[in-house]
Amino acid sequence: MEKQGFWYKAFHLYYDGFRSMTLGKTLWTIILVKLFIIFAILKLFFFPNFLAQHADEGEEDKYVASELIERAK
């Protein structure tokens, strides 16, 4: 009886859907490659958190205040 439940049906919706994909396999490959490039390469090597690197944790306001006040001079 439990196998007829909502979660069983939901699981099989995804399971059968992914298994029978044709074009979807190509698209998912592209999505995964894209996500890898975005998160594992771009984010990691090219987009660090600038404030985390230049201000101590909890002291960000001091860094931003000095930046914004100095740049107006």
Added chain:
Amino acid sequence: MQNILLNIDAGTIDWSRAQFALTAIYHWLFVPLTLGLAVIMGIAETCYYRTKKQFWKDVAKFWQKLFGVNFAMGVATGIILEFEFGTNWSNYSWFVGDIFGAPLAVEGILAFFMESTFVAVMFFGWKKVSPGFHLASTWLTGLGATISAWWILVANAWMQYPVGCAFNPDTMRHEMVSFAEVALSPFAVDKFCHTVISSWIIGAIFVVAVSCWYLLKKREQQLAVESIKIAVVVGLIASVGAAATGHKSAQSVGEVQPMKLAAMEALYNGGTDQGLTAVAWVNPFAQPDYENLKEAPLKIEMPYALSFMATNDIHGFVPGINDILNGYTTPDGKTEPSIEEKMARGRLAIATLSDYRKAKAGGANEATLNAYLAVLDKNMPYFGYGYLRDRSEAVPYIPVNFWAFRIMVGLGCLFILYFAVLTIMAFRIPLLSVIVRRLLAAFFIIPESEADSHELTRLPAWHYWVPIALLPLAYIASESGWLVAEFGRQPWTIQDMLPTWAAVSDLNAGSVMLTFILFLILFTTMLAVEISILLKQIKKGPESASLNDK
């Protein structure tokens, strides 16, 4: 070309702006087609739900397949914009605080849950769920994408018209005081309506273009004709709706960003009873001498139209660039200070902020701190002007605004005309159809021998090439709208609060240039892959053999 090249400062600010613009422009190539196709595939599936005919199911599945390709290519391209906030625009990111983060967080959560659930049901659930639930999932997929757009546009609208917030000098951040004011800002509502409705035009043109390609190849003719009928109705409603919401949007801009409106119109000196410039000579490569010119050369205008567009009154007052720089008083007595006065008040706000923070760190008493806060509050609306060194820095680059606005409006008018004519032809509206075809023949647009033909499948080949040629123009119109919105608000990252040179991180320009080039390669590759897959799927056509025979 020489002038513009001399004006470019290849520094951190310019490369960061260029990188953000590049990312946003590429991201926006995917989004409007998602929003537009969602409506058309929803209507096609509704036809299936009502008629239970296999034909409509196949039509719906075909457009859903192309929707899926575009959706897969576009997903996550917007995330890079958020990376850029944290790296290139760190002062900005901190300064805006939770105001910007809240709508983006809601967008991320809603987009993930709605899209991952309903997209899955739409693609995987044809044999798993009831037709009614499947239809609801298809519409909810489109609704999910539209709600995502809502929150992104709320965040963008807040930058153009910051409301519902208060600046906290202790944390150096803006804090939200009213979520409703941020989420339902009139500027955001106008922006959302205009942006989403104009996106439907791209979806409609795309469907008409693909359908016409089939008609050109004499394939899938029934699918093509019926899809054209859906698309022209959506396209006509969207193009007329885009004009109406554009009018409302222009009014919002006139109220809260008068400098942007003046730049869009190359209106150097304003006043009452202002005409809308149809054409004028504005050098695309150099900032005009607005201080010494009375108006743009060779100007041809539509009388009173600008006053009506901006104020809903043909006699309404519209300030020009020099009025805004010098300060002005509207006929109803509202006074706007000059840029010099705003700059002085901005410098006072920044100096007071500095004094307040020093006093607080030194343990000053509450009365002293409150005195500083009173001055800061009074002058905070002009905070950003404290960073300007010269009044000319408050003026955006006029040529881009002027020409991008004309491209957007001109193409918008072309789409209204095209969809109106095509609607009449597609539905063979008896009298109108004859009149339109007779008119086209009279102006030698179609041969006399074709003036009485009504069959969409038997038109001369050039008819089918028109929407294919219009497709890139629809994208150009959409991107031009964004150019107007974003170039027009320069120098501000947050209107009147923070110019680009205060918002940007202290980065090495070379590293930003490197990531700019990386993005250019990445996005161009993704776009090439998408176009290649889309073309392959279009050539392949619908999977049902029954459709191919008709």
